[in-house]
Amino acid sequence: MKTILVNKGRARQGKSESIIKTAQLLQQKYPNAKIEPANIDYTQQDIKLIMTIDDIKIGIESKGDPNSRLPKSLDDFSKKDCDIILCSSRTSGSTVKAIEELKKTGYEVIWTSNARSKPHRIKLNNLTANYFFTIIDHLIKNSKQ
Secondary structure (H helix, E strand, O other): OOEEEEEEOOOOOOHHHHHHHHHHHHHHHOOOOEEEOOOOOOOOOOOEEEEEEOOEEEEEEOOOOOOOOHHHHHHHHHHOOOOEEEEEEOOOOHHHHHHHHHHOOOOEEEEEOOOOOHHHHHHHHHHHHHHHHHHHHHHHHHHOO
8 A cells, every 4th residue: 555654743843854864774774775866965954765675666755844845746756656655744734735635646644743852852853763664664564465
């Protein structure tokens, strides 16, 4: 089943950081994964990429601000037949609407969010990334059965 994993939250909550870390964890576990674009820079504030692990395509978009590239990224991921999409979104408005529109094409949506605490932000973002990684890894393994 095609799945969208959405990291939903307000501005400056660490959504992008958690998604970027998740992409890095996937690349570490699956070093032979094909990544488009191949020269992705994880030090950027936001990333957009497609990672192919075996035959599973994963679209990853960390930019989920209103009036951002998220609707176009979701459209690109759908046209490239991504099995899994990991993205960030605000709690309402245009980003949520874009995800709901894609849901109508047959994607299951899993809404989730970062654990949040200012003094523990980095540690909690890393834990959130591990959580997202675990969900995606589970989806990858189940798609092979």
